Structures are given as C-alpha cells and as structure tokens.
Amino acid sequence: MADDSEWVLESIAGYLGSPEWMIPVTDFMENKCSVFDDEDENKLTYTEIHQQYKELVEKLLENYMQEVGINEQQFLEACSSPFAKSKTLQTVFQPVLATDDFQIFRSLMVQKNMELQLQALRVIKERNGALPECLTDGADMMSELEQQEMRILQEVLKRSKEEYDEEVARRLQFEEEIGCTSSGSSADKNGFDSEASASAQSTSSIDNMSSKKTEKQDQLRSAENGEPSSAKTNTVSSDKRSLGKDSGERKTLPAVTAPVKGSEPPATLKEKSGRQTVESYLAEAQREAGISRPFNELSATEQEQLQERARYLRQQRDKLQALKKEQRPKQPPAEEPTAAPAPAPTPTTQEISVEEKKKLQKRKHLAEKLKEEVIKK
Amino acid sequence: MGEVQKGLFSVIEKLKGTTEQELRIVLLGLDNAGKTTLLKQLASEDVNTITPTQGFNIKSVTCHGMKLNVWDIGGQRKIRPFWKKYLENTDLLIYVIDSADKKRFEETGLELSELIDEENLKGVPVLIFANKQDLATASPASEIAEGLNLHTYRDREWQIQACSAVSGEGVQDGMNWISNNIVNKKK
Numbered sequence: 309m310a311d312d313s314e315w316v317l318e319s320i321a322g323y324l325g326s327p328e329w330m331i332p333v334t335d336f337m338e339n340k341c342s343v344f345d346d347e348d349e350n351k352l353t354y355t356e357i358h359q360q361y362k363e364l365v366e367k368l369l370e371n372y373m374q375e376v377g378i379n380e381q382q383f384l385e386a387c388s389s390p391f392a393k394s395k396t397l398q399t400v401f402q403p404v405l406a407t408d409d410f411q412i413f414r415s416l417m418v419q420k421n422m423e424l425q426l427q428a429l430r431v432i433k434e435r436n437g438a439l440p441e442c443l444t445d446g447a448d449m450m451s452e453l454e455q456q457e458m459r460i461l462q463e464v465l466k467r468s469k470e471e472y473d474e475e476v477a478r479r480l481q482f483e484e485e486i487g488c489t490s491s492g493s494s495a496d497k498n499g500f501d502s503e504a505s506a507s508a509q510s511t512s513s514i515d516n517m518s519s520k521k522t523e524k525q526d527q528l529r530s531a532e533n534g535e536p537s538s539a540k541t542n543t544v545s546s547d548k549r550s551l552g553k554d555s556g557e558r559k560t561l562p563a564v565t566a567p568v569k570g571s572e573p574p575a576t577l578k579e580k581s582g583r584q585t586v587e588s589y590l591a592e593a594q595r596e597a598g599i600s601r602p603f604n605e606l607s608a609t610e611q612e613q614l615q616e617r618a619r620y621l622r623q624q625r626d627k628l629q630a631l632k633k634e635q636r637p638k639q640p641p642a643e644e645p646t647a648a649p650a651p652a653p654t655p656t657t658q659e660i661s662v663e664e665k666k667k668l669q670k671r672k673h674l675a676e677k678l679k680e681e682v683i684k685k
Numbered sequence: 686m687g688e689v690q691k692g693l694f695s696v697i698e699k700l701k702g703t704t705e706q707e708l709r710i711v712l713l714g715l716d717n718a719g720k721t722t723l724l725k726q727l728a729s730e731d732v733n734t735i736t737p738t739q740g741f742n743i744k745s746v747t748c749h750g751m752k753l754n755v756w757d758i759g760g761q762r763k764i765r766p767f768w769k770k771y772l773e774n775t776d777l778l779i780y781v782i783d784s785a786d787k788k789r790f791e792e793t794g795l796e797l798s799e800l801i802d803e804e805n806l807k808g809v810p811v812l813i814f815a816n817k818q819d820l821a822t823a824s825p826a827s828e829i830a831e832g833l834n835l836h837t838y839r840d841r842e843w844q845i846q847a848c849s850a851v852s853g854e855g856v857q858d859g860m861n862w863i864s865n866n867i868v869n870k871k872k
Contacts, residue, residue: 351740352759352767359770411743 316378316386317397323372324400333403336364337420344417354414362407369404429455461675468671472664477630707752708867711771713800714781715793716760719816722850723781724757727860732851737761741771749864755779765796772805777812777867779859784815784823784847794833801838810842810867812859819849842866 323329340357373383406413712720721742725732728744738759746753758764758771778800782793797813800806813835815826826847830836835843844862848855 349738349740349742352764354740355767355770411745 314386316382319376319378320372320383320386321397321400323376324404328372329368332364332368336361337417338424341417341420341424344414344421346418350414354410354417357417358410358413361413365404365407465675468674472667472671475667476664477626480630481626706750707754708776709774710753710755710777710779710863711775712755712757712779712781713768713796714760715783715786715789715796716762717786718760718781718783718793719814719850720757720760720781723779723814723816723848723856724755726850726853726856727755739764748860751864753863768800769803769805772800772803775806775809777810777863778806779812779814781814781816781850782829783817784826784829785817785820787822787824790824790829790832797833801841808841811838811844812862813843813845814850814855814859815845815847816850818847818855819852 340360343351343353343357373379378386402412403416406416712724714720716737721735721738722732724742724744725735727746738757739761741756741758743757744755746755756771758768780797780800783789786793801811813830813833815824815829817823818826826845830845835845844859844866846855846859846862848859850856
C-alpha cells in the first residue's frame, strides 16, 4: 500500500509539472492576473476569478484521475503519506492548494502580475535600447516605486533638455535682433540671401552665394558630429555621463529639433528672415490681412486676430532662428563681413558657452542627485 | 461532480498538512457600521486610516490556539448582493450594527433576517456587535436585541455584545464568547 501511494504521489507531482497541467493553469493566470495588485483591500472580482480557477483545477484533476485510473481513495492516501509533506512537494502542490485558500491564490496572482510587468519592462528595453544601469542592475528587485522614480527622472531630463533648446533659440533670436538693422523688412521675401549679400557688399550674384553656402553646409554637416565644443554635443554627453547611460539610451531622449532640422534646411524656410520686434510682426500681419489702419484703431476682434497672426509669425520666426543658428558656424570666413555691423560674433558665442556650462553643471548635479536617490533605495 | 468536489476538498485539506484548526468567520453589516475598524482592532492594527470598503478584507487572527480567518466584506448597498458569495463553509457570522444610527435600525434588521434565512448560514452561530457605544447617542445593546427580535432565534446560538471598535472596548468579550461557544465545541 505504501508503495502504491508513493507511486500515485509521484504521478500526481509529475502531472503538475507537465504541459497538460501547466499550460491551462498558466494561461488562466496570465489572462486574469492584471487586476491583482498588492493593495491591502481585495476587489470583488478576485472572488469571481478565484471561483473560475477552482472550477478549472477541479476539472483538470478530475480528468487526470480518470485518465490514469487513480480513484479518490488512492489520491487521498497518497496525499496523507509522509512523502507529501516534503518541502518540494508542498511547492509543487501550491497551485492546487490555491483552490481552497484564497490568500495563496491571491499571492500567486499578484506574483504573476509582477512577473508580466517585468517582462514588459524587458521588452521596452529591447525596443528602445538598453536601460540605464540602475534599471538593468537587479531589475527583478525593482519595486513599482523605483520604476516610477525612473520615469520621473527621465521626464526631468527631457524637460531640461527642451528648456535648454528653447533658451538657445531665444538667445539666437536676441543675437539676431542685435545683428539686424531696426527697419522693417517684412516685404523682403528674399530675406536671408539678399541681406547677407548686401551687408557683405558682395559683388557675386545671389545664385552664386547660395550655391556656395550649400556646399559649406554639406561640409559642416559631416563635420558637426565631431565638433566637441558645440552646445548640442555638450548636452548629450553630460546627460550620458551623469546617468551612465549607454548610447542606446540617447535614442529615448527627444530629438534635438533645432540642430537636426538645421542640418537639412529646406529652401523655402530661408525666405522669411529678418526683424524680430513685435511691431514688425503686427505690421506684417496687418499687411497680410489688408488692413491699413493703425493697430490701436482696430476693433477688439480684429486686434485679436492680428495678435494671433503675429504670434504665428513669431513662431515661424523662432523656427527660422533655430535654423539660422545652425547655419551660422558654417558660414565661411569670406562671409564674415555679414556680421560686421553687429558686435563681433566670437565673444557672444563664448559668453553663451560659459553660461551654458554653468547651466549644464547644474543640470548634471540634479541628475546625479536623482540617480543617487534611485539607486540607494 | 458534487461528490468529486467534496473528495478534492478533503484531499486539499490533507495537502495543507496543517494540524491547526481553522475557523471561517464572515463579518457583515451596513456601510459605516464599523466592520473594517473591528477587523483591524482584532488584528491589532491602526484604526485611524480606514476608508469605506469597496471590496473585502481578510485577516487571520489566532484565538485560543485556533486560527480565525475573518472576512470583512463591504456594506454599501451596491455591494450587499455579493454577500452571499462569501457565506459558503462559514463557521460564524459576526454582524455589526451602528448603535447610534437609529434611522437605519429597520434596514439593518432586514439585512440580518435575510442573512439568517440563507441556506449557507443554516444553523451558523451569530455574534452581533452593538458598535459605537462610545457615542452619546448610542442605543444600549438590550434595546437593539429587542428591536431585532433576537429572542425568536431558535435554530442557532446567538449573542449580542456592546462594543466600541475604535477604543476596543467590548471586543475581547465578544471574542471570548466565540472561543467558549464555538472554538471549544469544534475541538
């Protein structure tokens, strides 16, 4: 009899490790586990799912017993034998025990849910390149809280990057304002090129100029990546250093819009460049709307419309600024006279880089602090 | 199927291999009666951060060498239809009443009498906690017992116990009744 029960028990344990049992049970758990969190309070749906689980397990065991030809009596004796009390078997029987014990069932489901979440994390990592060190190291131990903090950290970095880009654009706009003469040039559709040629007092034709420029742009585009002192490269590398991310992580950061766009300047964007003052925008908007009266004599709606138009124009201008900024360092020395009436461009750039450096330093500190906090937990 | 189920459950009982006896207790009552507070008081947990229960809570308490698995199910009207799903294999019903909520005495009496008629609770002992005795407007337990017609219950053991789940007063007396009348009889 003792031999008999030993055999029965081994057979049952074998069944609980077989695909016939594992597949339906695992399927069930994976499909239903998403509502199971580790809150203290249980949801009413847990009970329903537990009931369904009971029915599944009972059906499976019943079928199995019929198939193998074990009757309940044998099953019972096998389970009450001393072998059944061993630690390993207790673990194997855990999913069976879960039918009768809601608490066991619940913990199995919560565990399954967490496993799936971690798997999802891994998939994300594979898609977006490697995660930062602090995410990859012992990812299985990561609590939800830590994951959340990581998300916050990335958001902070993203924002600070955006802010930085905005700031650069603003600076360039400011620079541009200084560089330009104050008279309005809204009607000047040939913008950049004619202006450049005029100030340079160049004798060469406009066409000639632009073709030269394109050449230089191409050259500089290829040189850009290697230029370590450019603001863009600085930002990225500081992020990289402070986070210990590898190159894959950079992909998840937002693209540096202005420089990227600038490296491939569409010819149409060159058309409108020039004065920055609000008045000029309003004037331009006014002109476009065909309104000749002075701004303050217009009705409220008209004023509003104009202001909106001015806002739009300003946005367009800002985009152009970013574009121009990219072009600037690419200007060949021959074109330097362009900036001649304005303050010399070299000191301005240096000033920027000093301030930017400070800023970057600050940002780096913040990132380091955040990282430390995340890792310490 | 029924036969097989019974068989499987007894098998599972054996699998658990616990020599310790267990009691399944269901804790019911209207919303805001103090069920969760009572549960936390029984488990010696903090009773100051309790919010209305949307689902259910389970705590296991050891009482005189017996493991009591206490199920506290939310009492809001929309949850009450779910109560009967939790009554199977119940060894004891604890029913909690807000003794200061006179307006709803009738409602709570109706809910209790419906439970008493449940097939799954046939013959199951009832312990009624006349809770919130710390409030000045609370009715005494004897008055509530009368209102509920407890003296007409002939098919089961019952007890009414005045208590304050917040302070813990009277709670232990109720537990003593459980151990004297149910735990000892089960052993």
